[in-house]
Amino acid sequence: MTTSEQYDKVIGGCQETFIRKTSDYGTSWRVYRTISVADQIYIKAKRIRTIQEKKEQRIGDDIKSEFQGILNYAVIGLIQLDIQNDETEQLPVQEVNERYSQKVLMAKKLMEDKNHDYGEAWRDMSQESFVDLSLAKILRIKQILANKGKTIASEGIDANFFDILNYAVFALILISEGKH
Secondary structure, eight states, X not given: OOHHHHHHHHHHHHHHHHHHHHHHHOSGGGGOOHHHHHHHHHHHHHHHHHHHHHTOOSSSOOHHHHHHHHHHHHHHHHHHXXXXXXXXXXXXXXXHHHHHHHHHHHHHHHHHHHHHHHOSGGGGSOHHHHHHHHHHHHXXXXXXXXXXXXXXXXXXXXXXXXXXXXXHHHHHHHHHTTOO
């Protein structure tokens, strides 16, 4: 399978879960502010890190499902950045699916551009690095929020969510290959 095919497969599984949950719960995630989305990703990444360090877990959700959650929360973060706070809380499932597809298409394009320049270096990275990089990106998002969204020399919140999304895809691809 090519990287592009692997990427699409990972996204397809995550999107299917996301849309099924949207059918069950509606768009209850619309109440999340950016800091809350960042905290949800932080919790999941921190849990993965704890499992990695302790080499055991007591709750059923495995590392793979936590990376899937990170990916889906990154998509939520990206969608929320586009929607004004005064817009309707509930979105139709079809609109959610379209917005999800749009964001992951943008993330895939970013991945392809970076893969071109970096030569798929991520294939030689550890799962621990994907978690640490995601945690660092969350801290960056929190600092940007503390700075009232202003940056002087850095990318914005959306770029950090896109990177987190792609780190989760990379981790899930490597898990599917049996490397992590």
